[in-house]
Amino acid sequence: MGRRPTFDTAQVIRASRDLFWDKGLDGTSLPDLEAATGLARSSLYHAFGSKRGLFDAAVDDYLSEIVAPRLALLAGPGGPDAYFASLARDLAAADDRRRGCLLVDTTAGPAARDDALAAVVTSYRRRLFDAFCAALTARGDRDVETTARVLTTMTIGALALARVDRDEAVAVALAARRIAAPSDVSEARAPER
Secondary structure: OOOOOOOOHHHHHHHHHHHHHHHHHHHOOHHHHHHHHOOOHHHHHHHHOOHHHHHHHHHHHHHHHHHHHHHHHHHOOOHHHHHHHHHHHHHHHOOOOOOOOHHHHHHOOHHHHOHHHHHHHHHHHHHHHHHHHHHHHHOOOOOHHHHHHHHHHHHHHHHHHOOOOHHHHHHHHHHHHHHHOOOOHHHHOOOOO
16 A cells, blocks of 8 residues: 655645746756655655646646636626736736746647647637626627637737736736727617617
């Protein structure tokens, strides 16, 4: 029978998630992971199988702890406004190491050729698109798919820009917030003659 881990798995995954978020999958070394988690390489391999196994656990944690709460904003009373306000606030406040999106940042490097990772990113983009569609439909918007596609693209663009130009990333998020604002009913009516 194998020994039980003597460490907090969730804490190790969070520390690894933050390191991968900062350096990416390809830029994070095993010595980096050992330093961030306080565990020896053998313990990391025993618990997660490989560096990639630990990365996958970190991505799962990122999706549940970071992505899901923000997507939940789209289903709430503020809908897209609350989502983009939160995104802009978080982009403006992010420290230099945790800017942007773990998934978007990772796909910008050699890991982009990884089919499993591409599937995770595609799934994330689809979840975001579907959440925008649901929010826009719920409030009665027209041309929901086009608007949702634009808002999804602007979100991913803001997250990608956050690594190199925080101010522009915030500006894109705020522009998306304006685009996502419900149209004034009086503007939607045909002019009276």
